[in-house]
Ligand SMILES: Nc1ncnc2c1ncn2[C@@H]1O[C@H](COP(=O)(O)OP(=O)(O)OP(=O)(O)O)[C@@H](O)[C@H]1O
């Protein structure tokens with residue numbers, strides 16, 4: 001056990017070094033685990049965690065479904081863009097984004113320039129099982145939400161694929177996902193070392 005914690009400790013150290021003052025920005029579709037895994041990654045790295053959906057709800061004093069209903073998706077994206085640009089100014093942190101944030105060109109450019117993006121890539125069935133459990137995603141309020149999720153995957157995956165890093169999100173223990181995210185981050189340092 002001692003040996004395992006030393007290995008993961010050194011991976012976390014390398015990952016922290018790789019990040020420098022930047023934010024690690026988690027991107028990916030609804031249910032990929034950006035919020036759940038992001039929070040644990042931040043704890044493991046000893047840096048703050050922030051979630052753009054939560055921050056949007058905090059500043060607007062409205063829930064995301066309320067924002068979509070009152071102002072529509074385009075206004076939500078503008079607010080999301082402003083909030084994420086602001087959040088990127090402070091680091092290092094782990095910043096978990098909403099599922100559509102990285103699809104917005106301006107938000108994506110800000111993330112590319114100021115953060116290190118990591119795509120939590122998941123298969124449809126994994127996402128579907130997870131999003132079924134909560135009723136808080138306005139984009140899935142359609143006649144056939146599974147088909148909507150699949151259409152979003154087809155449209156968005158080529159864009160998420162432009163993130164700096166990619167980790168496959170699977171139904172394994174959350175700690176295992178955390179280890180994989182940290183290893184991916186640490187590997188960027190090894191790659192950049194002469
Ligand atoms: N590896 C995992 N094993 C089991 N459950 C998981 C795993 N990763 C995430 N989950 C669960 O799946 C659900 C969705 O995860 P989460 O809210 O983190 O997704 P998200 O990517 O932030 O989605 P959104 O874009 O809607 O904010 C949560 O209940 C979370 O606890």
Ligand SMILES: O=C(O)C1=C[C@@H](O)[C@@H](O)[C@H](O)C1
Nearest residue numbers: 030053064098099100137138
């Ligand atoms: O995938 C999306 O476009 C969204 C995902 C959620 O995180 C929220 O940001 C909102 O429901 C929109």
Ligand SMILES: [Mg+2]
Nearest residue numbers: 034035053097
């Ligand atoms: Mg989330």
